[in-house]
Amino acid sequence: MKVKVISRSTDEFTRERSQDLQRVFRNFDPSLRSQEKAVEYVRALNAAKLDKIFARPFIGAMDGHRDSIKCMAKNPNYLKAIFSGSDDGDIRLWDLASRRTVCQFPGHQGAVQGLTVSTDGSILVSCGSDCTVRLWNVPDANLADSDILSDNSAKPVAVYVWKNAFRAVDHQWDGDLFATAGAQVDIWNHNRSQPVNTFDWGADTTISVRFNPGEPNILATSANDRSITLYDLRMSSPARKVIMRTKTNSIAWNPMEPMNFTAANEDCNCYSYDARKLEEAKCVHKDHVSAVMDIDFSPTGREFVTGSYDRTVRIFQYNGGHSREIYHTKRMQRVFCVKYSCDASYVISGSDDTNLRLWKAKASEQLGVVLPRERKKHEYLEAVKNRYKHLPEVKRIVRHRHLPRPVYKAANLRRTMIEAERRKEQRRKAHSAPGSIVTEPVRKRRIIKEVE
C-alpha cells in the first residue's frame, strides 16, 4: 500500500518573523474560482463607476496675462516650463508645478501670434502682428526653481523687422532653422536678420506652420485660402497642396508616425492625413460643435488634444472618430491654443479669458507617486474595463459626459442637420438614374482637390 495525504506544516506556509512579508501562494485553476466571468464583469462595472467618481481633470488656472492668450510653446528640454503669448504683446514663462510666472519677455507692440522654442531649449522665437521676429534667451531652469520673482524680465537677443505681419512660427526639430507664416512662408536662420528662403504659393495669408518631426526639412502650412501645403526646404518650390472646403486653423504632425498629420479644421472636425496620400483623409475626428482652433499631439503619438471656439478642450485617439474626453469649465472662454505636456500626462489650454488652464490628460488618474501594487491594480482594472467596454451597461457609464448646455444643444442641432442632409442625399440618389449620383465618404467629401 502506498499512501500520501496532504499535510502542511505551518512553518512552510507562514512567515518566520513579523517583519517579513506574508507569503502568497497562487493556483490559477479555474475550478477554484466559480463564476469568474461574472466577477470580472462586476469589477469592470465598478471600475467604470469609480473612474467617473474620481474624474477631476482640472488642476488649476494660471492667471497673469491681461489679454487673450494666442499662442503657447513648450520647452522640449524642461518639463515644467510653458511659454505663452497674449494679444497685448506679453510673453510669459510659467512654472507648471507652482503655476506662477517665472519670467516675462516684454517687447512686442501688437499681439504675439507665434511662439516656438529651439530643440535644445535655449532660444525662444516669437513673432507678432508688429512685423517683428524676436529671439530670446530662455532663462536657466534653476532660475525657474528659485523664488525671485521680482523683475524677471528678459531682453531679446535679436529683433528682426520684416515686411509683413506674422501669423505663426515653428522651429525645426533638428537644426537651427525656423519658419514663419504670414503673407508668405519665410525660412529664417538664428543669426541672420533676413529670411534665408521664402516660399509663396497662392495669394492668401498663411496662418499656421509646423515642421515634420521626422524629416527636418519638411513642413506643412495651412492658409486662409483653405489649403494645406507641404514644403520641402531642399526644393525651390512647394511640394504639394490640398484644398479643402473650409479653412484649416492648425496642423500637428504625429511624432511617432511622422508621415501622418492632423489638421484642425474650421468645420468643427479634425482630419488626419497621410502626407503621401492627400486625396483622402485617413480619419475624420468629429465632436466639436464649433471651429477647432488648435491641435497638439501627445508625445506618445496615440492621442491628440484640440481646443475649439465652442469653449471646450477635447482629447481624441489618433485613430478614433470621436473624442474620448471633453474638458470645460464655466469660466473658460474660447480656446485658442492647447498643448500636450512633454510627459503626456497633462494638457494645457490657453483661452480668451486670459488664463492658462492645466488639466490632467486622464481625468481620473491619480497624481503623485503610485506604488507598484496600486499601479498593478489600476492596470488590471483598465484591462477588465477594456474587455467589457462593449456591453451596454459599462459603455453607458464610460461614455457619459456632462456637457454645457450650449454645447449639448449645438451638438443635437448638428446631428439633426447632418442626418437631414444624409436623408436628402439618399432620396436624391433614389430618384436619380442609378449610378449618376455617387456618395463620397466623409473622408473625401470635404476635399476639393489636390495639387502637385
Next chain:
Amino acid sequence: MGAKKENNDDEMDEKVKKYLRGEAANLEGLKDKKLKGQLAVREDLYGKSAKTAAKIEKWLLPSEGGYLEAEGIEKTWRIKQESIAREIDISSSKNQYDIVLPELGPYTLDFTSNGRYMAAAGRKGHLAIVDMKTLNLIKEIQVKETVRDVVYLHNELFFAVAQKKYPYIYNRDGTELHCLKEHGAVLRLQFLKNHFLLASINKFGQLHYQDVTMGEMVGNFRTGLGRTDVMQVNPFNGVVALGHSSGTVTMWKPTSSVPLVKMLCHPGPVSSLAFHPNGHLMATSGKENKIKIWDLRKFEVIQTMPGHAKTLNFSQKGLLAAGTGSFIKVLADFSGSQNYNSYMTHSMAKGYQVGKVLFRPYEDVLGIGHSMGWSSILIPGSGEPNFDSWVANPFETSKQRREKEVHSLLDKLPPETIMLDPTKVGTVRAPQKKEKPTKKEIEAEMEAAIETAKNTDFKKKTKGRNKPSKRAKKRQEMIERAKKPLLEQQIQEHETSRKKQKTNPEIEMPKSLQRFVRQKAP
C-alpha cells in the same frame, strides 16, 4: 525518449485546455480586417497565458496531491483507517478522530471555504466552533432549542443556524446578531458566497433568498412540492437545487418564481444530492436504493449505482462520499471517463447514524456528523493540494481576512448573475433570424399532419353513429381540419408576394420609363 516527450506534450495540452476556458473565437468569417487583427492578437495572448498557467501548474506549485495505491492483491476499498494511520505522519493522523457526544444528538457540520474552521451543531441545541488546524475549541454555546442546520457565511466570523422557529445569525463569540423571522422554521440553509445570499428552505416548502449584506429579501418562492430538507447549491453557477419527495429535483435562481429546471430523477423521494465543483455533474440518491450521477449539460443520467445514501458530498478533486446508516462509501473516478467506482469505505461503530458527510476543503479529510457526535477520517486524494492565497487561504491572518472581506464585498455579484450557464455573463446574444420554412418543409409538415389525422382511432360510438360512412366522413373532416392552417398560411404568403410584385413594376424596364408601364386591371 521520443515517446516520453510525446507523452509530456499530451499532458501539457491537457493542462492548457483547462486554462483556455473554451474554444477560441472563429475569426474566419470576419470581414472587418482591423477587428480581425485585434482579435487575433487577443486570442494569441489568451493562448500564451494559458500556456504559462499550465507551466506554472507543472513546475511551480508547492505541494502534490495525496493518493492511495493498492499493491498486489490489496484493494483500496479494503484498506482501513487504522492501516492508513500507520503509514502517515503524526500531524496528518491527528485528523482521524471521533468526538462522542451522545446526549446532544445527531450532529451536522460546516467548514469555512478555506477549510480552517468547522461549525458543528447538535440537534438539541449544541453549537461548537473548532479551529481544525490546532483542534482548539473556539466557542461552544447551547441555544436550548432544536437546531436543524448550520452554515458559515463569507468568513469564519459569522454563521447562520436554523433553529426551531427561525434561523439566527451568530458571530464567532456566540453573540446572536440577527433573527431572520421572515424565513420561518427552516430545515436547510445554504450560503452563496459570491452573491452574499443566504438561501433557506422552510417547513412549508418555501425557498427564501436573503442578501446578508443589506438584509434585503431578494426572493421568496413557494416551491409547491411539499416539505423537503434536501437542498444544495451548485458552486459553479450559484443555482440552488432542491430534491423533493416526488422524486423531482428542481433548480432555482432568485430572480424567477418558477424553477429553471425540473427533472424527475427518482421514482421515489430524493434523499440527498450533491454537485461536483466543476458544475457539470450532479449526484442524487433516492429512497428506492439508487444513486445516480447526472450530466448537467445534457440533463442525462451517466451512471446508476445501487445503494442508499442519506447524505452525499463531492470533494474538490471530484470524489463522491455517500453515507448511510453507520457506513460510508467513497467513490472515485480516476480514469476521467465519468465512471465512478468504489474507492474507500469506512464503517463507524454500530448504531451510529450518519447524518452528514462533508469533505474539508484543501485537505484529505472527510468530516462526518452522526447521531453520536462527529468524526473525521482521512480520504487520500480528495482535497486540492495547492490553495490560492487570494481565493481561500487556510493560513489567513486577521488582517488578510479583513482585507479579503472588503474585496469580496466590492466584487459582490448581483442576483441576476445566477444562471445555468455562467459563462453567458458578459456576452451578447446573437441576433436571431427567423428562418422561413422552405416549400418542401411546408409540404412535409402538411403530409405529416394528414397522416396523423388519418391514423387517429375513433372511440366506439353508439349504434347509428358508428356507421362506416359516418366514420369516413368524420375522418375526411379531420384531414381537412389538419390541412386548413397550413393552407391559410400558404395563401397569405402568396398574397404578400403578389403585393410586393405590384409595387415592383416590370423589372427589365429602365427606371425612368417604369412609370409608363400599363397598370394591370385590379
